[in-house]
Amino acid sequence: MRRIDENSDFRRRLGVLSVAVAGVFVALALRLVYLQALRSGDYVRRAEDNFLEERRVPALRGGIVDSRGRTLASNRPSYDVYVTPRFLADDTLDRLLRLLRLSADEADAVRERVRSRQGAAAHRPLRILRDIDRDQLARVETERPPLPGVRVEVGTHRFYPDGTTVAHAVGYMNEASPRELEDLRGEGYAPGDLIGRAGVERVFEPHLRGVPGKQPVIVDARGAAAAPAAIRALELGHRLDAMGSAEPKSGHTVALTLDIDLQKAAERALRAQASGAVVVIEAQTGRVLAMVSKPSFDPNAMTGRITHEQLLRIEKDPYRPLIDKTLRENYFPGSIYKVIPAIAALEDRLIEPTDRILCQGYHELGRRIFRCPHPHGLVDMEQAIVQSCNVYFYRLAERVGMDRMAEVARDFGLGAPAGLGIPGEAAGFVPTKAWYASSWKEGFRLGFTLQAAIGQGNVKVTALQMALVYAAIGNGGRLLVPQIVRHIETAQGRVVQDFPPLLRRRVSVSDETLRFLTRALTGVVESRKGTAFEARHTPSGGLRQPHEPLEIAGKTGTAQVRGRQAGRPDRDHAWFVAFAPTTEAAIAVAVLVEHGGQGSKVAAPIALEVTRAYFRDQIVPHATSGFAEELPDATREDDDAQEGARSSPAVVGP
Numbered sequence: 001m002r003r004i005d006e007n008s009d010f011r012r013r014l015g016v017l018s019v020a021v022a023g024v025f026v027a028l029a030l031r032l033v034y035l036q037a038l039r040s041g042d043y044v045r046r047a048e049d050n051f052l053e054e055r056r057v058p059a060l061r062g063g064i065v066d067s068r069g070r071t072l073a074s075n076r077p078s079y080d081v082y083v084t085p086r087f088l089a090d091d092t093l094d095r096l097l098r099l100l101r102l103s104a105d106e107a108d109a110v111r112e113r114v115r116s117r118q119g120a121a122a123h124r125p126l127r128i129l130r131d132i133d134r135d136q137l138a139r140v141e142t143e144r145p146p147l148p149g150v151r152v153e154v155g156t157h158r159f160y161p162d163g164t165t166v167a168h169a170v171g172y173m174n175e176a177s178p179r180e181l182e183d184l185r186g187e188g189y190a191p192g193d194l195i196g197r198a199g200v201e202r203v204f205e206p207h208l209r210g211v212p213g214k215q216p217v218i219v220d221a222r223g224a225a226a227a228p229a230a231i232r233a234l235e236l237g238h239r240l241d242a243m244g245s246a247e248p249k250s251g252h253t254v255a256l257t258l259d260i261d262l263q264k265a266a267e268r269a270l271r272a273q274a275s276g277a278v279v280v281i282e283a284q285t286g287r288v289l290a291m292v293s294k295p296s297f298d299p300n301a302m303t304g305r306i307t308h309e310q311l312l313r314i315e316k317d318p319y320r321p322l323i324d325k326t327l328r329e330n331y332f333p334g335s336i337y338k339v340i341p342a343i344a345a346l347e348d349r350l351i352e353p354t355d356r357i358l359c360q361g362y363h364e365l366g367r368r369i370f371r372c373p374h375p376h377g378l379v380d381m382e383q384a385i386v387q388s389c390n391v392y393f394y395r396l397a398e399r400v401g402m403d404r405m406a407e408v409a410r411d412f413g414l415g416a417p418a419g420l421g422i423p424g425e426a427a428g429f430v431p432t433k434a435w436y437a438s439s440w441k442e443g444f445r446l447g448f449t450l451q452a453a454i455g456q457g458n459v460k461v462t463a464l465q466m467a468l469v470y471a472a473i474g475n476g477g478r479l480l481v482p483q484i485v486r487h488i489e490t491a492q493g494r495v496v497q498d499f500p501p502l503l504r505r506r507v508s509v510s511d512e513t514l515r516f517l518t519r520a521l522t523g524v525v526e527s528r529k530g531t532a533f534e535a536r537h538t539p540s541g542g543l544r545q546p547h548e549p550l551e552i553a554g555k556t557g558t559a560q561v562r563g564r565q566a567g568r569p570d571r572d573h574a575w576f577v578a579f580a581p582t583t584e585a586a587i588a589v590a591v592l593v594e595h596g597g598q599g600s601k602v603a604a605p606i607a608l609e610v611t612r613a614y615f616r617d618q619i620v621p622h623a624t625s626g627f628a629e630e631l632p633d634a635t636r637e638d639d640d641a642q643e644g645a646r647s648s649p650a651v652v653g654p
Helices: 002-038 040-049 090-100 104-116 119-123 134-143 178-183 199-203 228-234 237-243 260-269 299-303 308-316 334-347 381-387 390-400 402-411 433-439 446-453 463-474 511-526 599-617
Strands: 052-057 071-083 126-129 150-159 173-175 194-196 213-218 253-256 276-282 288-294 357-359 362-365 368-371 377-379 478-481 485-489 495-498 502-506 553-559 573-580 587-593
Touching: 071 090, 071 134, 090 104, 090 134, 104 126, 134 150, 150 299, 173 299, 194 199, 260 276, 260 288, 260 599, 276 463, 276 599, 334 381, 334 390, 334 402, 334 446, 334 463, 334 511, 334 553, 334 573, 334 599, 357 390, 362 390, 362 446, 368 390, 368 446, 377 381, 381 390, 381 511, 390 402, 390 446, 402 433, 402 446, 463 478, 463 511, 463 553, 463 573, 463 587, 511 553, 553 599, 573 599, 587 599
Parallel strands: none
Antiparallel strands: 052 213, 071 126, 071 150, 173 194, 253 485, 276 288, 276 587, 357 377, 362 368, 478 502, 485 495, 553 573, 573 587
């Protein structure tokens, strides 16, 4: 009886177990049917996605050309190294870095970038090095089969054919930082992209960079592009077609107003000087024809893999090669500023041009003695300008006053950025009585006015500003907006944006005063007593041609520098600013030589050599009309807004 019960219990448990097992198999069968019949398409697509990758195709960056279409910045082929972090073992990365022969700092930076790629980012290719040389390429290609996750692709690299020439104006590029990529999210930038850092490259970045494209590819398990045979075997061609592709759109070409021939001529003229600046503008349009800042830097090195040591060497150079001395640094103008108090006195009828003042080589004001280079005897205003007599302008300043001089200076655009559009442009500084009263412990004193009249004290200007001042004298009183870009065009040559000349305003100066100043400034160069006469009539400075007499009007300046600057000569700054010809001026030229000494002996010959090059070659024909609009006054700022300029040069970051 007990045996029968045991058998029944066993059969019952066996039945339950059989039902359970059958249920499991039914469930598995149903699941299999679900996966294969209903979800198979989804899983096939997921499997195919492991072989599909949408690669970004960089756009070709637009070129930068001079006024005659000659290339200043272009692109050349380069070999770039990419890795896929997910498939890159540590020993493989170490072997790759040894083949590339990077410095310890460079190798550590690459390791950090690779390790920072986590999650989905680890499956995407990462460019770790751009523009490797032929030796590096040969070593990597020789070893590449045993380097899984590594590939070398042909890309483009920014190239500046003239090197240091026009480096400050054109600028350079380097890699966008993570913070910049975050700020530029949605504009198509990707890690490893280069971005304009200075000059035109920075200002016109949106026009130059173009629009990246996309290209779907089939990759193997290591992230490498599969051969066409593999694509056919996997039958994934339809997926490639469905993903679609987009061709990249090349960036626009930016055509500058600069002329590379005149730029090189200005560099040659400055060749004997360690540090200085030359600006040449069209006096009738404000277009910049040449901008030389010395010493310069090589934008190819700055755009490439510049080492920390190289960058440190540039930054420690006492002559500051990264600073554009034409517009990002301001200086005491010295005697080139004397046209400002002269205009104020003539316009206010405070003195007749024929009135004479006795110069004994000094001027007494209370207990202070204000010096002149030497006694000039009795001089009128014209001879005071021709011979650069300080005493005449000390006496003139007492009549004109600080604030009236400041008013005229601001009318001519001083004390505010000239408006070229390049970031970091210095404003210079025009002091007033109120500024001295609020900024100096002893308050305002008349001696400050005397110093300002000869371009010393706290007056600061840029070379570009002074070129515009003298252009306004030579063109009949038009203060121009300086321009460095002529137009922007597509890669096919269609102009999409033009930059016609712009008139800032007409200065409040009579034609009579301008004619007088032109005559006096001509005497500086043409008169035997003129401070630039010797430079004008030397073999290096002579401008006259037998068949075409040419007169030039200008002013020399020697600006005292406060204190000795480490690593540089203990000499004054040398200035010469001019326009030519004296009737309907074609160009204005400003030359500054840092610590060069006397403007008459150092800066004047440089300016005359540049002027000779322009008129000898007729580099750029000048225009006399075509102004698009008159801009609102942007120079009459409150004194408080200028306080930061004060008595020390404004040094803006590189």
